[in-house]
Amino acid sequence: MAWWKRGKSESVAETVAAAERAAGMPLIRLEGVSRVFKGDANGAEEETCALDNVTLDIERGQYVSVSGPSGCGKSTFLSVLALLDSPTSGRYYFNGRRVDQLSAGEKARVRNVDVGLIFQSFNLIGDMTVYENIEYPLTLRGVAGDERRARVEAALARVGLTARAKQRPGSLSGGHQQLVAIARAIAGRPPIVLADEPTGNLDSKSGEAVMQMLDELHAGGATICLATHNPDYIARTERKVHLFDGRVVDHLPA
Numbered sequence: 001m002a003w004w005k006r007g008k009s010e011s012v013a014e015t016v017a018a019a020e021r022a023a024g025m026p027l028i029r030l031e032g033v034s035r036v037f038k039g040d041a042n043g044a045e046e047e048t049c050a051l052d053n054v055t056l057d058i059e060r061g062q063y064v065s066v067s068g069p070s071g072c073g074k075s076t077f078l079s080v081l082a083l084l085d086s087p088t089s090g091r092y093y094f095n096g097r098r099v100d101q102l103s104a105g106e107k108a109r110v111r112n113v114d115v116g117l118i119f120q121s122f123n124l125i126g127d128m129t130v131y132e133n134i135e136y137p138l139t140l141r142g143v144a145g146d147e148r149r150a151r152v153e154a155a156l157a158r159v160g161l162t163a164r165a166k167q168r169p170g171s172l173s174g175g176h177q178q179l180v181a182i183a184r185a186i187a188g189r190p191p192i193v194l195a196d197e198p199t200g201n202l203d204s205k206s207g208e209a210v211m212q213m214l215d216e217l218h219a220g221g222a223t224i225c226l227a228t229h230n231p232d233y234i235a236r237t238e239r240k241v242h243l244f245d246g247r248v249v250d251h252l253p254a
């Protein structure tokens with residue numbers, strides 16, 4: 001077969017194979033994933049096993065909480081899922097594709113398209129407006145202008161912050177800033193939302209507003225993975241993963 005035909009049919013075959021894998025596999029599959037840090041923040045030599053041989057599937061549409069005492073590995077777990085950090089050993093499949101060995105650029109692409117990140121510290125850009133913060137990741141992805149506008153406006157309306165579109169994040173309350181971070185995640189329409197203690201810096205009323213948005217996203221079909229200490233919030237999730245010393249010690253369905 002001529003090389004150009006062979007190349008084409010192989011790439012079609014690869015695409016079909018990837019789609020078949022994705023159809024048969026959970027959204028997230030971790031196989032024996034460990035993350036060992038060499039040295040601690042004080043420069044000591046000792047190793048810390050932040051994740052210890054974690055094997056876990058997360059199905060599409062599941063609402064999962066990740067809990068456990070401080071230092072048990074929750075943030076590391078979410079960072080690995082978000083492709084912000086890489087396992088030291090083990091395999092990570094996202095949507096049927098092995099992703100732990102991708103290059104930094106490829107990981108960034110997967111993260112930008114497929115992962116909505118909501119962190120305790122909001123991670124908003126201070127010298128952009130609320131509107132621009134929500135729009136920016138869509139611009140990076142090459143979403144066309146009209147589509148961007150429609151998505152940003154819909155996301156702002158969804159979190160009730162349309163009137164704040166032109167403000168800078170620093171002029172908003174913590175609760176509203178977190179809702180902007182959620183609007184940014186909503187506008188990206190990612191298959192999974194990863195939330196790391198998203199209510200950690202908020203009063204209980206603002207925290208409840210954030211949790212309601214997560215509930216609604218889940219009801220709309222999104223897969224959500226929420227790291228939290230709060231027993232009331234854990235109780236709202238349909239699957240509860242407990243970590244201790246980097247190991248999954250319990251994972252209960254609803």
Ligand code: ADP
Nearest residue numbers: 037039040041048050070071072073074075076
């Ligand atoms: P949690 O989010 O549950 O509080 P983390 O994932 O932040 O837990 O941390 C798990 C363990 O890994 C802790 O012992 C922590 O000190 C250690 N750790 C996390 N990040 C680093 C790092 N960059 N360097 C060294 N140790 C780290």
